[in-house]
Amino acid sequence: MSKAIKINLDMVMLQRKMSLTELSERVGITMANLSTLKTGKAKAIRFSTLLALCEALDCKPGDLIQLEED
Template sequence: MAIIVNVDMMLAKRKMSVTELTEKVGITMANISILKNGKAKAIRFSTLEAICEALDCQPGDILEYRSDEGAAD
């Protein structure tokens, strides 16, 4: 299973730069990169809330669940 972080998609929809998002959310460019590249192991609710507020979206607009193809149940 995989949780996909669609920050890039929301940034494009809102015509916002990564730099602008980092300033509004108050986290580093490196941490946004970790989220965008799917390397994050966790995200604080406070960070998710700040991203949603900055991008005027819901958590489901940013986070997506995809099951592994062919995984045994």
């Protein structure tokens, strides 16, 4: 059984009705980097980035990150 980390950024953004452009402006992260996170192609995320996303989206890290088991 393998495990994987899933980023739920797209779901949280949809719930908050926030666009990628707006989130990029609020957090100070390029749209390209946010897109990489959103599509699950990122290999890592800095805690400072995670904190900034949580503050901008008014959520907790567990809302953005999920452990999946295959």
